Amino acid sequence: MNNGIFIIAHAPLASALLQCVLHVFPDGASGLAAFDVQPNMPPEESLAGATRALAMLNVPRVLVLTDVFGATPCNVAQKMVDGVNSKLIAGVNLPMLLRTVTYRHESLDALVARALAGGAQGVMPVATTAPQNQLRKKNDQNKHDHQQ
Numbered sequence: 534m535n536n537g538i539f540i541i542a543h544a545p546l547a548s549a550l551l552q553c554v555l556h557v558f559p560d561g562a563s564g565l566a567a568f569d570v571q572p573n574m575p576p577e578e579s580l581a582g583a584t585r586a587l588a589m590l591n592v593p594r595v596l597v598l599t600d601v602f603g604a605t606p607c608n609v610a611q612k613m614v615d616g617v618n619s620k621l622i623a624g625v626n627l628p629m630l631l632r633t634v635t636y637r638h639e640s641l642d643a644l645v646a647r648a649l650a651g652g653a654q655g656v657m658p659v660a661t662t663a664p665q666n667q668l669r670k671k672n673d674q675n676k677h678d679h680q681q
Contacts (some may be wrong), residue, residue, distance in 0.1 A: 535637045537592035539563045540625060541583050541610050542600035544569035553627055554634055561634055566590050570606045579609045587599055587613060594618050594641045596648065598625035612628055620645050628655020 547567035555562060568586045570579045587595065597614055599607040601657040602623035614621045621639055622629070632651025636644055 534593065535564050536639075536641055537566070537590040537595035538630070538633050538637060539565075539587050539590060539595050540599075540630070541570065541597065541606045542567075542625065543604070543606060544571050545554045546600055547606075550625065550627060550630055554630055557631060558634055564590060564592055564637065565634070569607065576604075576605055576609060579605060580612055583609050584613060596637075596641065596644050596650040597621045597625050598630065598633070600625055622648055622652075624652060626652050626655055628652060634660070 540550050542550070543570070547569045551565060554565065560645040566586050568579075568583045570583075574582075587597075597610045597619055599610045599621065600623070601607060607621075610621050613619070618641075622645065622651060629648050629652030633644060633648045636647045639647065650661050
């Protein structure tokens, strides 16, 4: 059975990330949920709403992804996870999320590793022009034009 994926972030980021995932994986909504923490919402109210949203997933294991460590969404999520049947990662980005959806059939620990790798590998400097259009230095030892 696939792991569930639950996104909790400052409004409207959680819902926006979920919509991005559904754009890439139109049939991937099963086992995915998002909860937007609204501005000025008391943490107790956020916890109650997030707990209801998480329960609606109805999955045995879930990876919880949040935006900023130490912020309200992360603090709420920390109260929801048990470290065994649920794991929490702060710093969600779209590459991380796409990786988790792709590999959500793996064990929860493996999924955490995949998520961390996807998130880190998705952040990179990008040249303003394509590498093949950039002038090569005369003594450039690297003759490869590809990035990966």
